[in-house]
Amino acid sequence: MPSSVASHSHRSTTKVSHKPFKSRKATKGALKELSKGKVADLSHRKTPHQQLMSKFDRRNQARQKQQAKHKEHLRETSIFAGRDGAPRIVAVIPLCEDVDAAAAVRLLSGSLDIDAEIPEEGTVRTDVDRFKQKIQYVVAKRDLMACLDAGRVADFVIFILSPDKEVDPLGELIIRSIEGQGLSTMLTVVQGLDKIEPVKKRSQVLSSLKSYIQHFHPEQEKVHNLDSRQECANLMRSLCTLTPKGVRWREDRSWMLVDEVQWPANEQENVILTGIVRGKGLKADRLVQVGDWGDFQIEKITAAPLVSERRKTEGMAVDDGEKILDTPTEEQDDLAELAPEEIMMDDDMDATMSVATTEKRGVLLDDHHYFSDDETHLPPPPKRLPKGTSAYQAAWYLGDEFSDSGSDFEDVEPSSMAMDTPALPQDGIEGFAPREPTEAAPSEYPQSEMFLDPTPDDEAEAEQLAAFRGRKRDEAEEDREFPDEIELHPHVLARERLARYRGLKSLRTSPWEEAEDRAHEPEDWRRLLQVPNYKSARSQVTREALVGGVAPGTRVHVYLRNVPTSLQSTYNPAHPLTLFSLLRHEHKRAVVNFDLTLSSDYPAPIKSKTELIVQCGPRRFVINPLFSQGGNTPNDVHKFDRFLHPGGSAVASFIAPLTWGSVPTLFFKRTSPDESTDDDPDAAKLPLTLVGTGTSLPPSSQRVIAKRIILTGHPYKIHKKLVTIRYMFFNREDVEWFKALQLWTKRGRSGFIKESLGTHGYFKATFDGKINPQDSIGVSLYKRMWPRNARAWNPAVELKGEAKEEAQDVEMEVEGGGVVV
Numbered sequence: 016m017p018s019s020v021a022s023h024s025h026r027s028t029t030k031v032s033h034k035p036f037k038s039r040k041a042t043k044g045a046l047k048e049l050s051k052g053k054v055a056d057l058s059h060r061k062t063p064h065q066q067l068m069s070k071f072d073r074r075n076q077a078r079q080k081q082q083a084k085h086k087e088h089l090r091e092t093s094i095f096a097g098r099d100g101a102p103r104i105v106a107v108i109p110l111c112e113d114v115d116a117a118a119a120v121r122l123l124s125g126s127l128d129i130d131a132e133i134p135e136e137g138t139v140r141t142d143v144d145r146f147k148q149k150i151q152y153v154v155a156k157r158d159l160m161a162c163l164d165a166g167r168v169a170d171f172v173i174f175i176l177s178p179d180k181e182v183d184p185l186g187e188l189i190i191r192s193i194e195g196q197g198l199s200t201m202l203t204v205v206q207g208l209d210k211i212e213p214v215k216k217r218s219q220v221l222s223s224l225k226s227y228i229q230h231f232h233p234e235q236e237k238v239h240n241l242d243s244r245q246e247c248a249n250l251m252r253s254l255c256t257l258t259p260k261g262v263r264w265r266e267d268r269s270w271m272l273v274d275e276v277q278w279p280a281n282e283q284e285n286v287i288l289t290g291i292v293r294g295k296g297l298k299a300d301r302l303v304q305v306g307d308w309g310d311f312q313i314e315k316i317t318a319a320p321l322v323s324e325r326r327k328t329e330g331m332a333v334d335d336g337e338k339i340l341d342t343p344t345e346e347q348d349d350l351a352e353l354a355p356e357e358i359m360m361d362d363d364m365d366a367t368m369s370v371a372t373t374e375k376r377g378v379l380l381d382d383h384h385y386f387s388d389d390e391t392h393l394p395p396p397p398k399r400l401p402k403g404t405s406a407y408q409a410a411w412y413l414g415d416e417f418s419d420s421g422s423d424f425e426d427v428e429p430s431s432m433a434m435d436t437p438a439l440p441q442d443g444i445e446g447f448a449p450r451e452p453t454e455a456a457p458s459e460y461p462q463s464e465m466f467l468d469p470t471p472d473d474e475a476e477a478e479q480l481a482a483f484r485g486r487k488r489d490e491a492e493e494d495r496e497f498p499d500e501i502e503l504h505p506h507v508l509a510r511e512r513l514a515r516y517r518g519l520k521s522l523r524t525s526p527w528e529e530a531e532d533r534a535h536e537p538e539d540w541r542r543l544l545q546v547p548n549y550k551s552a553r554s555q556v557t558r559e560a561l562v563g564g565v566a567p568g569t570r571v572h573v574y575l576r577n578v579p580t581s582l583q584s585t586y587n588p589a590h591p592l593t594l595f596s597l598l599r600h601e602h603k604r605a606v607v608n609f610d611l612t613l614s615s616d617y618p619a620p621i622k623s624k625t626e627l628i629v630q631c632g633p634r635r636f637v638i639n640p641l642f643s644q645g646g647n648t649p650n651d652v653h654k655f656d657r658f659l660h661p662g663g664s665a666v667a668s669f670i671a672p673l674t675w676g677s678v679p680t681l682f683f684k685r686t687s688p689d690e691s692t693d694d695d696p697d698a699a700k701l702p703l704t705l706v707g708t709g710t711s712l713p714p715s716s717q718r719v720i721a722k723r724i725i726l727t728g729h730p731y732k733i734h735k736k737l738v739t740i741r742y743m744f745f746n747r748e749d750v751e752w753f754k755a756l757q758l759w760t761k762r763g764r765s766g767f768i769k770e771s772l773g774t775h776g777y778f779k780a781t782f783d784g785k786i787n788p789q790d791s792i793g794v795s796l797y798k799r800m801w802p803r804n805a806r807a808w809n810p811a812v813e814l815k816g817e818a819k820e821e822a823q824d825v826e827m828e829v830e831g832g833g834v835v836v
Contacts (some may be wrong), residue, residue: 091258094293094568095148099320101291101568102140102149104272105254106169108162108193109155110186111177114206116154119175119241122206126247136589138274146255151272153591159189159703160810163630164306164591166193168272168293170259174228176205176238178220182227188705190231195681195708196630197262202250203228203235209242264632264678267557269297269564269596271571273305276592278583285314286578288594292571295596296564299343302350302597303573304633307808308582310350310602310672314574316341316565340565348597352604352672353542378510378753378796379517381525385755499657500725500793505745509726510752516724516796518756523648527719532799537670540716540801544605544673549713553675556599585810595633598675605673605714606802609680610645612664613707620658621684621706628683628703628808629667631674631711635808640667641800643720651715655722655800659707666712671805673714680709721797728792736782738766740792744776753794758782760790 041049068076094101107116120133124141131141133154140151153165166172174190176182182190205224211217224238239246271290278286288305299313318338377385400409503509515535519525546552565571573594586592609629613621621627623642628635642656642665659665667682683703728743740758744750750771758766758780766782780792 088258099568099570100149101293102151103171103254103259104151104153104169105171105173106153106155106162106165107173107175108165108189109157109175110182110190111175111180112157112183113180114175114177116156116175119173119204119206120152120154122241123247123251126244127251134589138272138591143251143255146252148255150254153272155591157185157189159185159192161590162189163192163196164593166198167196167262167265167633168270168591168593170199170261171254171257172198172201174201174203175241176203176224176228178205178208178211178217178224185701188701188703192681192705194231195679195705197264197679199262200257200260201232201235202239202253203237204239204241204250206241208240264676265595266294267560267676268598269293269295269301269560269567270633271297271594273592273594276586276588278580282577282580285574285576288573288575288592289319290571290573290594292565292567292569294567295560296562296566297341297571297573297596298560298564299341300347301599302348302602303575304595304597305575306592306594307635307810308578309807310597311575311578312347312350313343314576315339315343316574317572319570319572321570340569340571348599348602350602352602353539354544356542377751377755379528379531380755381518381520382528498725499723499795500727503726503743503745508746509744509749513724513796516798518753518795519652519721519797520757522652522654522721522723522797524650525652526650527652527721527799529719535799535801537801537804539604543670543716544600544603544714545716546605546673546714549715552600556675560596560598593633601673601675603673604670604804606668606716606718607671607673607714608712608718609640609667609709610664610712611640611642611659611667611680611682611707611709613659613661614705615662617704617706618661620660623655623657623659624803626685627706628685629805630681630683632678634672634674636669636671636805637808638667638669638671638805639803640669641720641802642667643800650719651717652719652721655720667709668718668720668802669805670802674711676711678711680711681705682707682709720800720802722800724796724798725793726796730786730788730790730792731777733786733788735785736766737769738780738782738786738792739772739777740780741775741777743792743794744778746776747771747774750776750778756794756796758792758794760786760792762787762790764790766792 095103107120109116109119117133117135120139124131124133127143127145129141129143131139133139133152136154136156138151138153140149142149153169155161155165172193203224205221208217208220211220221238221240225235228235228238239250241247269292271292273288273290275289276286277289297316299316302310302312304310316339318340375384503512517528517531519527609631621642624639627638627640629638629640642659643653644656645653645664645666653666656665682705684706686701686704726743728740730738731741732739744753750768754768756768758768760782764782764784764786766780769779769781771778786792
């Protein structure tokens with residue numbers, strides 16, 4: 016080996032020792048903080064490996080998390096602890112015809128050797144000494160409203176399935192409705208499994224039932240067998256030890272399940288409701304919603320402790336005196352739904368008078384009227400510029416300096432004078448996307464623009480119009496294929512029939528002139544509740560419910576004022592009655608909006624203003640909602656939808672009491688006897704059909720719902736960008752009235768009316784490109800729609816009486832002689 020290689024050696028290590036950081040180089044501020052004993056938090060500058068805690072720190076953090084979770088668990092279950100603790104409310108709901116809820120409760124109680132008399136329907140309370148808990152069963156029949164009322168106050172919901180029969184449409188409606196309104200902890204049982212023979216088939220039945228229930232609730236891990244005493248005992252253990260999941264919208268309010276109702280001898284006395292307060296503290300200043308009875312004021316709240324059997328046997332003293340827990344103060348909410356009537360302000364009077372006295376000689380476009388003799392709506396004529404001149408260079412040519420008619424010059428429209436292109440769906444006109452012009456220059460033969468005045472024969476014109484409009488389809492199909500299109504009758508004046516309609520340059524950005532709508536707004540529109548800052552108001556109202564009131568878990572008597580004695584005949588003790596405390600202002604009427612999504616199981620489209628039954632939290636209303644497109648727009652104008660098609664969603668608006676927060680909402684529709692289909696022949700047996708679900712949105716009376724109509728015309732003669740159009744109007748005056756509106760085509764062109772031709776409504780129009788003969792020309796007009804009032808749900812009238820017909824729309828489009836397409 017060469018000596019040079021043998022003498023070579025590597026360094027023993029590659030570690031380099033760096034100079035330590037000199038603290039004396041730190042800033043004066045850092046040295047000052049260190050002198051105070053503070054240590055800088057540099058954890059955000061460390062790598063994940065550097066942030067790795069020691070074993071002691073990890074144990075300490077785990078112990079802190081465990082203690083915090085244990086405190087949270089104790090806080091949630093403290094209402095059930097103790098001798099006077101609240102019972103756990105368990106709703107037992109059958110989904111099939113051959114199952115019995117009362118028998119199921121007997122099997123559950125018998126597994127722990129509890130002897131209790133279980134009614135066929137109603138509520139019953141039992142004490143479970145083994146687990147030191149109390150359970151209040153709500154035994155429900157297969158009634159939709161009773162099951163909904165039981166489900167919204169239950170801590171646990173038990174669905175009973177049958178091993179023989181499948182869940183019918185009513186059972187599926189019940190489970191979907193309870194799920195849609197908000198569901199706490201859910202459990203599933205099967206009744207009568209031991210009747211299945213052979214025994215090997217029972218496991219297959221359980222597997223099938225588990226697969227079915229997991230279709231609705233994938234978290235369900237087991238279907239309990241009520242025929243097994245051990246499984247019943249295990250289910251009872253779960254009911255007594257599990258922490259209920261709860262329902263968020265319910266826990267933001269104070270509520271209780273009414274155990275007893277004491278009716279007075281006359282109307283001067285108060286109705287007394289007895290129950291255990293749940294949720295937040297119950298305040299006497301707030302109004303309460305009692306079932307479907309309505310809203311009432313509280314006279315006082317007194318204690319109502321139960322006298323246990325142990326106290327009776329031991330001879331303990333029982334205080335028979337009335338103990339008042341809460342009484343209303345001067346800030347008690349009143350039952351007024353509308354703001355008090357006030358004298359109209361002077362500026363409102365002036366605005367109304369100015370609108371009424373203004374003589375209209377043309378259609379309203381954005382914020383002012385255009386007159387029939389005004390030609391400013393037309394774009395300016397193009398400049399004569401050298402060929403190849405860009406839009407930027409065109410701004411530097413003043414006047415028409417290049418008047419030479421040579422071929423080196425062309426007509427160029429400056430960018431500042433170019434016509435407005437038709438709006439995209441997000442800018443105004445939905446469904447029509449603009450395209451690039453196919454021809455940049457106008458006609459090179461000005462004399463060809465001089466069309467002869469067409470003077471067709473009246474009979475021939477009527478025959479041609481009938482042939483052109485000779486199509487008739489279903490109304491919903493027409494709305495899907497030709498949305499918002501209408502056809503004017505030849506003998507109807509468009510300027511009179513469409514007097515309330517206006518033009519908008521952009522549905523999304525153009526301001527809406529509200530002074531024009533003052534004469535048509537509902538009578539109490541100005542007296543509705545206004546919420547300018549919804550988030551702040553909601554936060555303030557929610558915080559108020561956190562403090563004060565009768566503590567949850569207290570059994571109380573609630574004295575209600577002015578309850579009509581006629582409600583006593585409608586009260587059914589077997590039907591669960593609930594009491595919900597309303598937050599501040601929740602009794603006042605406002606323009607409420609709900610996000611509605613049509614159910615996938617409902618195949619038919621729903622027309623706007625169709626009568627629906629809506630359940631939002633503890634309330635039910637009968638409504639005729641307006642459907643409109645959702646989203647936020649700069650001008651708060653939203654397009655009205657005549658139909659809500661399957662698979663679609665919209666915002667449903669109507670006038671009803673306010674609801675704070677995002678509360679799940681159910682939308683039902685009455686089922687008429689002739690609505691059974693081949694797919695679901697039993698659908699007609701259901702009194703109500705669940706058509707969709709939604710969520711409450713912030714209320715707003717400033718939200719403008721604009722109904723759009725489209726007048727369409729047919730290109731009669733075409734010469735490049737100059738077109739003669741017919742069948743849009745039928746007289747010269749209508750053409751002059753709507754002359755300022757922008758025209759558009761379904762293929763993406765835009766243009767303006769140039770002049771009227773003759774007396775039959777023909778007119779010339781110029782477009783930004785060549786028009787295809789198969790194209791259709793349209794113009795959009797808009798009118799504000801006003802939401803309708805909701806009425807309270809009365810089950811005695813709404814379900815026992817015959818289903819009412821749908822509220823028919825008596826709009827001017829139908830009665831004015833027009834045909835809605």
